[in-house]
Amino acid sequence: MKIKAISTAAVLAALTFAAPVVADEDAELVINGDIEIVTKTAAPEHLSDVMDEILSGWRFRSDETQAMEMDDFDNPGMLGAEEGMALFEASWGSEGKACADCHDGPESLSEVRATYPKWNEGAGEVRTIQMQVNDCLTTKMGADAEKYDSGKMLNLEAMLASVARGTPVNVTIDGPAAATWEQGKEIYYTRYGQLELSCANCHEDNYGNLIRADHLSQGQINGFPTYRLKNAKLNGTHSRFKGCIRDTRAETFSPGSPEFVALELYVASRGNGLSVEGPSVRN
Numbered sequence: 001m002k003i004k005a006i007s008t009a010a011v012l013a014a015l016t017f018a019a020p021v022v023a024d025e026d027a028e029l030v031i032n033g034d035i036e037i038v039t040k041t042a043a044p045e046h047l048s049d050v051m052d053e054i055l056s057g058w059r060f061r062s063d064e065t066q067a068m069e070m071d072d073f074d075n076p077g078m079l080g081a082e083e084g085m086a087l088f089e090a091s092w093g094s095e096g097k098a099c100a101d102c103h104d105g106p107e108s109l110s111e112v113r114a115t116y117p118k119w120n121e122g123a124g125e126v127r128t129i130q131m132q133v134n135d136c137l138t139t140k141m142g143a144d145a146e147k148y149d150s151g152k153m154l155n156l157e158a159m160l161a162s163v164a165r166g167t168p169v170n171v172t173i174d175g176p177a178a179a180t181w182e183q184g185k186e187i188y189y190t191r192y193g194q195l196e197l198s199c200a201n202c203h204e205d206n207y208g209n210l211i212r213a214d215h216l217s218q219g220q221i222n223g224f225p226t227y228r229l230k231n232a233k234l235n236g237t238h239s240r241f242k243g244c245i246r247d248t249r250a251e252t253f254s255p256g257s258p259e260f261v262a263l264e265l266y267v268a269s270r271g272n273g274l275s276v277e278g279p280s281v282r283n
C-alpha cells in the first residue's frame with residue numbers, strides 16, 4: 001500500500017499519523033477454503049474523483065486477526081450467526097410466529113445483506129436491515145421492537161451476512177434513495193468535535209497510515225457486523241460510527257437515528273463491489 005501524504009492541517013495538529021510497519025497488501029481472503037471474498041477492487045463510479053481502489057478493513061489487520069476470519073471455527077462472530085439461526089426458528093411475540101414461518105430459511109434472504117440499506121416503497125423511507133427486522137417483529141409477530149444494535153439484532157444480522165458472504169455489496173444510491181444518500185455524504189465530509197475531523201480526513205485521506213498504533217483502513221462496512229477482539233462481541237455499524245465520532249471528542253448521533261441510517265447508506269455505497277464479509281473479525 002502506498003503511503004499517502006498527510007493532507008490537512010487539522011489532522012496534523014491533532015494526531016500523529018505514521019507510516020505502517022506491516023502491510024499485508026497481497027493477502028487474499030478465502031473462507032473455509034471455499035468462499036472467495038473480494039477485499040480489493042475498483043472504486044465505484046461515484047468515488048472516481050477521490051480514489052481508484054476500495055479495500056476491505058480485513059486487509060489492514062494483522063496476520064493473526066486475518067487468519068481468524070479464514071475459518072468459521074476460528075471466527076467467534078460465527079457463534080453469533082448460529083444464535084441468529086436459532087432466533088430465526090424460535091417464535092417470539094404474541095402472534096406465536098417465528099421468522100421461519102414466513103421466510104424459507106436465511107438463504108431465502110441472501111440478497112438482503114448486500115442491498116441494504118434500501119428504499120422501502122410502502123414505508124417511504126430508506127431502511128437498514130435492523131429497521132426491517134423490527135418492522136417484522138412489531139407488525140407481523142406482535143413482539144416488541146429490539147433496541148438498535150442489541151445482541152439479538154446483531155446475531156440476526158450476522159446470520160443474514162453469513163449466508164451472503166461473497167456476494168458483492170450493491171446498494172442503490174439513486175432514485176428515491178438519492179436524498180438520503182446525499183445526506184449521508186454530507187455527514188461523511190463534515191468535521192466533528194474538538195479535533196475537527198471528518199470521516200474522510202481519517203478514512204479517505206489517511207488510510208494505510210498508522211494512527212495511535214492502529215492501522216487505519218478505509219472504514220468500509222462490508223464486514224459488519226464485526227466481532228471485535230477489543231470488546232469480545234459483535235459490533236454494529238452504528239455503534240462503530242458512534243465510537244469514531246466520539247474519538248474526535250464530539251457529541252454524536254444515536255444508533256438508529258436518521259443521520260446514522262443515511263451515513264450507513266453512504267458508507268455502504270463506498271464499498272459497492274467489495275464482497276459481503278460479515279461476520280468479520282477486527283481488533
Ligand code: HEC
Nearest residue numbers: 097098099101102103109112122132133136137140141156
Ligand atoms: C408473518 C410473516 C413474517 C414474519 C413472522 C417475519 N417476516 Fe420478515 N417479512 C415479511 C414480509 C411480508 C416481508 C416483505 C415486507 C416488505 O417489503 O415491506 C418481509 C421482509 C423481511 C426482510 C427484507 C427482505 C427483502 O428482500 O428486502 C427481512 C430481512 C426480514 N423480513 C427478516 C425477518 C426476520 C429476521 C424475522 C424474524 C425476527 C421476520 N422477518 C419475520 C413477513 C414476515
Ligand code: HEC
Nearest residue numbers: 057197198199202214215216217219220226240241244282
Ligand atoms: C480520528 C480518525 C478517525 C475518524 C475521524 C473516523 N474514524 Fe473510523 N476508524 C478509525 C480507526 C483508528 C479505526 C480502526 C482501524 C480501522 O479499521 O481503520 C476506525 C474504524 C472504522 C470502521 C471499521 C472498519 C472495519 O473494517 O471494521 C468504520 C466502519 C469506520 N471507522 C467508519 C467511520 C465513519 C463513518 C466516520 C465518520 C463518522 C469515522 N469512521 C471517523 C479512525 C477514525
